[in-house]
Amino acid sequence: MKRTMTCIECPQGCRLEIEADGARLISLAGHKCNRGASYARQEIEAPTRTLTTSVLTRGLELKMLPVRTSAPIPKEKLFEAMQAVRRITVTSPVREGSVIAENFLGLGADLVACRPLEAL
Amino acid sequence: MAAALAARAAGVKDVLLLERDQHLGGILNQCIHPGFGLHHFKEELTGPQYADRFVRQVREDHGIEVSLRSFVVRLTRDRELSYLRPGALEEVKAGAVILATGCRERTREMIPIPGSRPAGIYPAGLAQKMINMEGWIPGTEAVIVGSGDIGLIMSRRMALEGVKVKGVIEIQAASRGLVRNVVQCLEDFSIPLYLRHRISAIHGRDRVEKVSIVRVDDGMKDIPGSGFEMDCDTVLVSVGLIPENELLEMAGADIDRKTNTPVAEKVNLTSVPGVFACGNACRVYDLVDWVTRDSSLAGRMAAEYLGAAPERPEELT
Numbered sequence: 525m526k527r528t529m530t531c532i533e534c535p536q537g538c539r540l541e542i543e544a545d546g547a548r549l550i551s552l553a554g555h556k557c558n559r560g561a562s563y564a565r566q567e568i569e570a571p572t573r574t575l576t577t578s579v580l581t582r583g584l585e586l587k588m589l590p591v592r593t594s595a596p597i598p599k600e601k602l603f604e605a606m607q608a609v610r611r612i613t614v615t616s617p618v619r620e621g622s623v624i625a626e627n628f629l630g631l632g633a634d635l636v637a638c639r640p641l642e643a644l
Numbered sequence: 645m646a647a648a649l650a651a652r653a654a655g656v657k658d659v660l661l662l663e664r665d666q667h668l669g670g671i672l673n674q675c676i677h678p679g680f681g682l683h684h685f686k687e688e689l690t691g692p693q694y695a696d697r698f699v700r701q702v703r704e705d706h707g708i709e710v711s712l713r714s715f716v717v718r719l720t721r722d723r724e725l726s727y728l729r730p731g732a733l734e735e736v737k738a739g740a741v742i743l744a745t746g747c748r749e750r751t752r753e754m755i756p757i758p759g760s761r762p763a764g765i766y767p768a769g770l771a772q773k774m775i776n777m778e779g780w781i782p783g784t785e786a787v788i789v790g791s792g793d794i795g796l797i798m799s800r801r802m803a804l805e806g807v808k809v810k811g812v813i814e815i816q817a818a819s820r821g822l823v824r825n826v827v828q829c830l831e832d833f834s835i836p837l838y839l840r841h842r843i844s845a846i847h848g849r850d851r852v853e854k855v856s857i858v859r860v861d862d863g864m865k866d867i868p869g870s871g872f873e874m875d876c877d878t879v880l881v882s883v884g885l886i887p888e889n890e891l892l893e894m895a896g897a898d899i900d901r902k903t904n905t906p907v908a909e910k911v912n913l914t915s916v917p918g919v920f921a922c923g924n925a926c927r928v929y930d931l932v933d934w935v936t937r938d939s940s941l942a943g944r945m946a947a948e949y950l951g952a953a954p955e956r957p958e959e960l961t
Contacts, residue, residue, distance in 0.1 A: 530827045534682050535931060537823030573828065576676050576690050577804060578776050585666075588779045590676035590692045599832065606804050620696045638676065639692035 529567060533559040544568045572596035575605050576638070579624065581614045584641045589614050591624055595633040605629060617643050645669075645698035646936045647742045647922050650943025652707050655952035659707055660736065662714045662727055668702065669695030670746055671924075672932065674773045677797050679824075683933035694932060719743075719891040723918055740918045740946040743892055744939060747885035747924040749794075755883050757789070759846035762853075768798045768882035781805055783878025787855050788812040789843055791819040791826070793930060795882030800829035802880075809835045810874050813857060815842045815864060822930065843879075844871065852877050887925045895919055903927075912942040920946050 525545070531538040538560050543551040549568045555561055566572060574596045578588040597605060608629055618624070618637040625635040645668060648659045667673060672680070675691030682688055685697065702708050711729055718726035723738045749767040766774075766782055772794070774780045786807050788795045791814035799809045812830065817840055819826050830837055838857065844866065845856040859870035887904045889897075898907035898915040906914040906921045914921050922942035923935045 530823050532824035532828045534688075535679070535822050535824060537827075539823075573832070574678050574688075575804075576678055578676055578779070580779055586777065588777050590673075590690060590776065592676075592678065592690055592693075602804065606806075620693060638690045639673075639696050 528554075529564070531555060531560045531563050533557075533563045540564050542568065566596075571599040573599050573602060575602055575609075577606065577609050579609055579612045579614055581641065583615055583644055584617065585644055586641055589618065589624075589641055590638040591635050592638055593628060593631075593633040594636050597628075597631045597633055601629065601631060605631075609635070614641075617641060645695075645702050646939040647744060647920075647943035647946070648708050649698070649701055649705065650940035651742070651947045651952075652705055652943075653954065654944045654947030655954040656943075656947045656950060657707060657952070659709070660738070661702065661708055661710045662716055662725075663710065663712050664715045666713055668699045668710065668712070670744075671769075674769075674776045675797075676776045677801070680932050683931070684936050691932075716891055719895045719919075721896050721916055723895075739950045740920065742920045742922055742939075742942050742946050743889070743914075743925050744921075744923045744942075745888045745891065745925040747928060748888050750881075750884045750886055752879075752881045755789075755881075757843050757846060757881075759856075760848055762846070762848035762851050764848070764852035764877050765846065765879045765881065768794045768880040771880050772798055772801065775801060775805060781807060782880075783807060783852075783876075785810060785876040786878040786880060787843070787874055787876045788880045788882060790814065790882035790884070791816075791821055791837060791839075792882050792884065793821040793825050795880065796821045796825040796829040798880055798882065799835050800833060803833040803835060807878070809833070810876055811836045811838050811857075813838050813841050813843055815840065815860060842866075846879060848877075852879055855879060885924065885928050887928065889921065889925055892916075892919065892921060892925075911938055912945055918946075918949055920949075 526543045529540050538556050539554050541553040547569050549565050552564050576592045578590045581589050619640045622637040623634045628635040648661050672691035672695040678688050678690050680689045680694040714727045714729040716727040723741050725736050749769045771782050786809050788799050791812050803809050843855050844858045847854045854873050854875045859867045895916050900907050912920050912922050920942045922939040929935045
């Protein structure tokens with residue numbers, strides 16, 4: 525089946541023309557770089573997204589700590605991941621890149637801090 | 645920060661960086677989504693990560709003095725500055741001044757949305773700060789006005805936080821945001837985008853109860869009979885940004901009344917010699933990478949104005 529999709533890898537937003545048979549990519553056109561090719565394949569086989577959100581802190585200089593997954597996670601796990609994030613409270617100072625939850629939900633990506641936060 | 649670092653690299657000895665917030669980084673601190681730095685750092689960072697890379701460089705440079713919680717209240721044509729910091733009013737005279745004061749959000753009052761004035765109507769960027777930095781969720785069912793990048797990003801953010809986002813209302817025929825944001829913020833979460841529609845009224849006494857929406861034609865006139873209503877308790881208004889240039893105006897510079905940007909022949913310049921403007925204060929950017937690029941240029945322009953020369957190691961004879 526032929527269809528088009530918009531690449532979301534970078535702000536250029538290339539329009540990709542895709543031919544796929546279920547979860548198998550047959551042909552691809554319209555991408556301006558290699559990221560587009562790997563995005564199309566991933567999106568057909570198993571779409572993933574990087575989750576960014578913020579978690580509650582206690583005793584740190586800001587009320588919320590911005591966090592992200594260290595790698596994209598399956599798109600259908602986003603809401604489950606948000607549920608898990610809500611149960612986390614960060615209480616010790618962190619640096620940018622500090623791991624907040626290792627192998628988050630067993631998805632193979634860590635939840636990491638996006639900025640340093642000192643104690644109050 | 646980019647301007648300060650570039651000015652230092654171009655030979656300026658003494659840089660004072662004034663920030664009114666308690667942290668460096670400005671708006672990047674609340675932009676926790678990814679998409680920053682693909683050009684400048686060749687990797688995809690979130691706003692706080694992008695800011696942190698610059699904070700670290702600034703902190704390492706002993707020629708840059710950082711003064712936080714410092715609010716500039718006066719700027720003159722001769723580059724005299726007054727600023728308030730906790731417990732003191734300071735005055736400095738600068739050789740050159742670079743204004744990186746960013747933007748304000750346009751508000752509901754700046755576009756005609758008739759109706760009552762209940763609680764629950766927020767500029768989208770304010771809602772972003774509330775959710776991402778304060779941990780407050782502004783409502784349970786939301787309608788977003790305007791499909792610029794901030795409106796799109798906030799649609800996704802609210803959806804992730806469990807808010808029912810009923811739709812994004814855009815008066816134009818196409819979204820003003822990046823295509824990737826329409827895809828990853830709306831399509832991923834099945835949020836409908838109503839192009840060529842506008843909110844004709846907001847209803848509610850104490851809290852927003854619903855909005856009236858109407859389709860418009862090519863001339864942006866309401867199409868009779870096309871109206872419908874949407875129940876919601878929250879309306880986010882994302883209808884553009886206005887550069888913040890009050891200090892520049894105070895210094896007597898020419899300001900374009902329509903865009904609120906400095907009137908000058910080149911990017912970063914103002915009509916006052918030795919006073920430069922960069923980033924969103926100079927023009928509204930859609931990518932932070934270009935803000936960095938142009939702000940670095942502003943730093944070098946200021947250095948050139950001051951007649952600074954990069955430090956070179958002593959030549960051996």
